[in-house]
Amino acid sequence: MRRTLPLSLLAFAASVAGAQAPAHLTPIAEAIRARERGDTVTVTGRATAGTGQLQSTVFDISVQDATAGIRIFSRKFGVEVHEGDSVVATGVVQVYRGTHELMATALAVVPTEARHIEPADVPIDQAMLPKYDGMLVRARGRVARYGTSEGGQFLTLRDMRPEAKGTLTIWVPSNHGVPVDLSRVRFEDSVTVTGIIGRYQDNPNDPVVWQVIPRTHDDVMVPTVPRDLPPWVTAAALAIALLLAATLLAGRWTAGRQLRALRETEVRYRQLLALSPDAVFVHADGEIRFANPAAAKLLGLDGEAQFIGRDLHDFVPPEFRGVLETPAVPAPGQLAQRHRGQLKSATGRSVDVEVTAAPCVYLDRPAVVVLARDITQQLRYERDLEGLALVDELT
Numbered sequence: 556m557r558r559t560l561p562l563s564l565l566a567f568a569a570s571v572a573g574a575q576a577p578a579h580l581t582p583i584a585e586a587i588r589a590r591e592r593g594d595t596v597t598v599t600g601r602a603t604a605g606t607g608q609l610q611s612t613v614f615d616i617s618v619q620d621a622t623a624g625i626r627i628f629s630r631k632f633g634v635e636v637h638e639g640d641s642v643v644a645t646g647v648v649q650v651y652r653g654t655h656e657l658m659a660t661a662l663a664v665v666p667t668e669a670r671h672i673e674p675a676d677v678p679i680d681q682a683m684l685p686k687y688d689g690m691l692v693r694a695r696g697r698v699a700r701y702g703t704s705e706g707g708q709f710l711t712l713r714d715m716r717p718e719a720k721g722t723l724t725i726w727v728p729s730n731h732g733v734p735v736d737l738s739r740v741r742f743e744d745s746v747t748v749t750g751i752i753g754r755y756q757d758n759p760n761d762p763v764v765w766q767v768i769p770r771t772h773d774d775v776m777v778p779t780v781p782r783d784l785p786p787w788v789t790a791a792a793l794a795i796a797l798l799l800a801a802t803l804l805a806g807r808w809t810a811g812r813q814l815r816a817l818r819e820t821e822v823r824y825r826q827l828l829a830l831s832p833d834a835v836f837v838h839a840d841g842e843i844r845f846a847n848p849a850a851a852k853l854l855g856l857d858g859e860a861q862f863i864g865r866d867l868h869d870f871v872p873p874e875f876r877g878v879l880e881t882p883a884v885p886a887p888g889q890l891a892q893r894h895r896g897q898l899k900s901a902t903g904r905s906v907d908v909e910v911t912a913a914p915c916v917y918l919d920r921p922a923v924v925v926l927a928r929d930i931t932q933q934l935r936y937e938r939d940l941e942g943l944a945l946v947d948e949l950t
Contacts, residue, residue, distance in 0.1 A: 579597070581598055582620060583618075583619065583625050585622070599618075601619065602617065603638065604691075608771065609732065610728065615628050624689030627646075628651075628656040632662055641664065641667050642662065646659040652755055655688070672691050676692070692749070693747065693749045698711070698712060698741065701737065706729055708727045709726050711725075725769065727769065734772060735769050736772065742859075742860065746776065746777055747776040748769055749769060750769040752766070753766060834929075836862065837922050838879075838925070840920075841868065853908075867880070870901075871899070875897065878894045891912065910926065911925070911926045
């Protein structure tokens, strides 16, 4: 335990600020509101991200008090700050790509016992995220997108509640100070992330993106549960599970064998979809929610990850949308009706397809599953036969 100095926090702040700032503390929320005046302010708070966690090449920490949170940035400091430290900093609040930062000219760690801040649980809802700007938060959601860019790794999460609106980006910059590997996360995984939330806006006219920067590898948690599968795969897996359960009761299988069999079944169905030559995708509310590699290839995309989250209308001409948006429910004992038409690829090329669409429930939401087959060669063959039938006397 650190020994507390015989100075009040106010006197300590005054000694840190020196002649550069008034000898009084400003709540972080008030300091942010005073940004446009360019005032020099002195703030204090508990560190929610310490030295070298958010970035390794500069001094970049995060603190919060009872009113708000803020990043503290400097290119010259060498102060060691740990999570839970009480920090006093003086500087001017600025905005960098949407994020509020205190450009610090003076900073010190108050010699007192560390006290960690409990992260606030936040919904992935655009209307509610602004009040947590700059704070330590915890969010849960499904992976809608993932990948890498020149600046680092990212995940896009969406809330699992139907009424929630918007997404949340998990961002790990390439100069992140602590190794955080997002490559183990896959589409539709259920992820819990803890970190510092903030706005990101590259240009003033760009939409605001809310992002969370995790501090350590442990801040990104992926539960070890089976991922949600398309409805027809889920039904098949359920039937196999029931069969295995009956077999287990008969004494033919052990619990360990049953678990391994279920896992192998899930893997086989994922492989089946991945190897299927027919395109399979699921859409809901006009948004693509699932796609296999064949669907991405059919529509000119590099991978199914580029398909997820896209607008259905990007690939379906107006005259063909009725079939795919509101498919007829087949009568009992009948198969879903097949339709011929055209889809638009990502490059604008028209693709002749035969599709079957059926309503379903995907991730507890009404959706439509679509199976599409490229019939370009088949149509060419049919046209050739028609031509022969007209000119060939023997035919």
